[in-house]
Amino acid sequence: MSVFGEDGFSTRQVHVGADAIDASPRALPIHLTAGFRFGDFDGAANHFGTGDGFGxxxxxxxxxxxxxxxxxxxxxxxxxxxxxxxxxxxxxxxxxxxxxxxxxxxxxxxxxxxxxxxxxxxxxxxxxxxxxxxxxxxxxxxxxxxxxxxxxxxxxxxxxxxxxxxxxxxxxxxxxxxxxxxxxxxxxxxxxxxxxxxxxxxxxxxxxxxxxxxxxxxxxxxxxxxxxxxxxxxxxxxxxxxxxxxxxxxxxxxxxxxxxxxxxxxxxxxxxxxxxxxxxxxxxxxxxETLSLRVRQQSANALEVARWLEARPEVASVDYIGLPSHRDHALAERYLPRGNGSVFQFTLRGGLEAARAFVESVRVFTHMTHLGDVRSLVLHPGTTSHAFRTDDEKDLQGVQPGTLRVSIGIEDLDDLLQDLDSALRATAAAAIGGSPIDGQAEGLTDTVPA
Structure with missing residues (x-):
């Protein structure tokens, strides 16, 4: 029987069941508590004197x-x-x-x-x-x-x-x-x-x-x-x-x-x-516990997405360190042998309106201010994260009106490329003031793999 069995209702609702049985769980236990009980008077003094234990x-x-x-x-x-x-x-x-x-x-x-x-x-x-x-x-x-x-x-x-x-x-x-x-x-x-x-x-x-x-x-x-x-x-x-x-x-x-x-x-x-x-x-x-698995897949996806974007006529530039075209690619080969990460930016030729059409057309990519997620994300830095920098400061960081930041997730690569292709079709339509219908705007080709 609980030592609080003869106490009043309010006392029992606070104290009964607070002394959980000690066990050894395989997963890390969540100690969701503001503080911890001290074993005795001297134990409390020792904690404050040496920092040992938890208080x-x-x-x-x-x-x-x-x-x-x-x-x-x-x-x-x-x-x-x-x-x-x-x-x-x-x-x-x-x-x-x-x-x-x-x-x-x-x-x-x-x-x-x-x-x-x-x-x-x-x-x-x-x-x-x-x-x-x-x-x-x-x-x-x-x-x-x-x-x-x-x-x-x-x-x-x-x-x-x-x-x-x-x-x-x-x-x-x-x-x-x-x-x-x-x-x-x-x-x-x-x-x-x-x-x-x-x-x-x-x-x-x-x-x-x-x-x-x-x-x-x-x-x-x-x-x-x-x-x-x-x-x-x-x-x-x-x-x-x-x-x-x-x-x-x-x-x-x-x-x-x-x-x-x-x-x-x-x-x-x-x-x-x-x-x-x-x-x-x-x-x-x-x-x-799954960091290596996620980052490995994200980096692999990002490299393929960056290569694909670099070949698209709607894209002016891709700033991904895994590409030979990046200024620090040689340094990356020394410091990043396991992969080049999954966050990078690319710039659309159509400027701000192309960027607007892109972020409003994606389906697999999520439009939000975050990165490193298992989901692929996209953001327009010029009007969000870098909004308070001057035009000259933005230019120094390579942030143009058509620049977009992506954080590549662990989705199937074909789905990511199909989503990007659809969004780029929308940017082409925005550039000529039309609507994306069958095929792409004139002069653009479908490079999504079957």
Whole structure:
């Protein structure tokens, strides 16, 4: 009988059944709880003194911790920190490294949300940013570094022109100055590329994308290589080597090479509060179990779609790194032997009206602002993700009125090509002001395989 059997109704409805029988499930259990019971008085004190065990989900949760271990392993890192979104992963990482008056150097091809965070948010705290336009030139990175520079930041594969950076070359420059290279590896995924193996110090992901894969949940992750050198870089990051506010040992003294990620875990993420739900962490963990299978198929589909689009007369250009025509194709052969990813952009000759006709005609492709899904997606960057850039800035990123971004899923290739063919027929009709009827507009040929 329950120990609460003689208690009142309200007491029993709260307490009876809360003590589930301990078991060993094969699947990762979902610890969907705000906090955890302490075994005894001293156990609670020990948790707050050493951090051992679990007390409150904002500071640690068994489900979240298990997925963190998986992601750290797949990225060849030492520790990981899950947070509520990819944008939170970028923000928490930079807030854990930068102080007022610091400076960072960033590749010009980064995600617009990150760009806005740097220019509109961090700038309010006296943190300045310089952008490197010629990301292929190591000297351009080197020249941008100042005495106050504390971070180099880039993306492995750019969204969505597919610019690829030479991670090892930039990491070497960062190492010359004792500062970390942070790489957003969302589009490449650890299956295709692991920046830490090429010298990067920290990797971040929007786990909402390929890691989760199903487009159902939000999440982000920060992964550290565990190689913080307090002797060499301590003066650049005083918050990691100074004694705590209460006079305790510094993070470097407590955690050695893990000082960066420990500071992020203990002093930044829980205090700014972008805690991921254990349920979302569970779905990300489930998604990661099929990451290699999905990314392999998506990359294979994307290469065939890119080749097919490049041959179409309605298409002016295709920016896919798997094509020999891409400026970074040779670099991709070195860094991406398993595949070239599945997100890229292409530009229609018919401009804005052609793009409008295309997105309003697709059936298999979904028109939405997301990527890395098992479903194929399409978006018009010029009026959505890049809407607040000037025309000159858009032009530098290859975003024209007729540019479309696609994220290729795992559907049957023939179905994708049939859908693209139908949409391109619609763009041809839009260009001549007619309606697609039998066949295509004059001069266009059907190249969809039987």
């Amino acid at each position: 409150y989900t904002r500071t640690g949760n068994p489900t979240i911790e298990a997925v963190e271990r998986k992601l750290a392993s797949l990225e060849s890192g030492v520790q990981a920190q899950l947070v509520a979104s990819g944008q939170a992963a970028v923000a928490i990482t930079l807030l854990g490294l930068l102080s007022a008056g610091d400076h960072l150097v960033v590749s010009n091809h980064i995600y617009e949300g990150t760009r806005g965070f740097l220019l509109d948010s961090l700038s309010r705290f006296g943190i300045t940013t310089d952008f490197v336009g010629d990301i292929d030139d190591p000297d351009a990175w080197r020249r941008a570094i100042r005495p106050t520079t504390r971070v180099l930041f880039t993306e492995s594969i750019a969204n969505a022109r597919n610019d690829l950076v030479d991670i090892a070359a930039i990491a070497a420059i960062a190492d010359e100055h004792g500062i970390p290279l942070v790489v957003d590896n969302t589009l490449a995924t650890p299956y295709l590329l692991r920046p830490l193996e090429h010298g990067a110090a920290i990797v971040v992901h929007s786990a909402s994308k390929f890691l989760a894969g199903q487009g159902s949940v939000l999440g982000g992750v920060i992964i550290d290589d565990g190689r913080f050198d307090a002797e060499r870089s301590g003066a650049l990051f005083p918050h990691l080597v100074a004694r705590t506010r209460t006079g305790g040992p510094s993070f470097a003294e407590q955690h050695g090479g893990l000082a960066r990620i420990a500071y992020i875990r203990e002093s930044v993420a829980p205090r700014f509060g972008p805690t991921i739900s254990p349920l979302n962490a569970f779905f990300i963990g489930q998604g990661v």
